[in-house]
Amino acid sequence: MDFETIQFSAEDGIARLVLDRPDKMNALNSQMRAEITQALTSLPDQVRCVVMTGSGRAFCSGQDLTDANAARDLEATLRDEYEPMLHAVRNCPVPVIAAVNGTAAGAGANLALVADVVIAAESADFIQAFTRIGLVPDAGGTWAIPRAVGAARAMGMMLFADAIPARQAADWGLIWEAVPDEEFAELVAARARHLSQGPSSAYLAVRQAVSASFDNDLEEQLKLEAKLQGQAGRSSDFREGVTAFLEKRKPRFTGH
Structure with missing residues (x-):
């Protein structure tokens, strides 16, 4: 499969999906959403685990605000592009690890949170940035976050739009674990190997x-x-x- 906004590879039972618009902090545009959906719904038979991460200094900064087509009708964009992508993650036929290497903001945070397991580098953070621009959390955030951390913390995250450091996110139960940056790649690889060799x-x-x-x-x-x-x-x-x-x-x- 040839892609332009993501990198995709599969080896030893592990697929690696890298959001690859580093100059835009891996912001989601229509093409990236379509490519993520295609990659996850067309996995090679030998794949038994997916690792989803970002290139550069961010995991994903959320919706690309320069994407005029998406902004023209947000309801249609969510229904026609985001929902298939999120379902592709949530219903993937193998476990999905979101390896959050840096900032995960808005829909980018919520893309990570629908994965089966979220592992973050300690330098990463999670931001429900929507109200900063007068919007409502979407991409499954209002479903995933209250279930993980309860209504009080979910409301605080969404109303104040504060950046939640990875260690705090782990302490709250929003994610599985936060690890030192220098150990991040090795630990993610070990977790992926475990799942790729499991039942x-x-x-x-x-x-x-x-x-x-x-x-x-x-x-x-x-x-x-x-x-x-x-x-x-x-x-x-x-x-x-x-x-x-x-x-x-x-x-x-x-x-x-």
């Missing part, structure tokens, strides 16, 4: 169960857990996991 179908079932838990009551959630566990129990990865445990060796999962 992929079980990972997707975990995503499904956790997502459903916010809407289900306990009875519904127990039924869903039983259904998903039944499916996992019939997988070759489960058989391999048990065999490896009994043989005291590392399992060799295939993702099936």
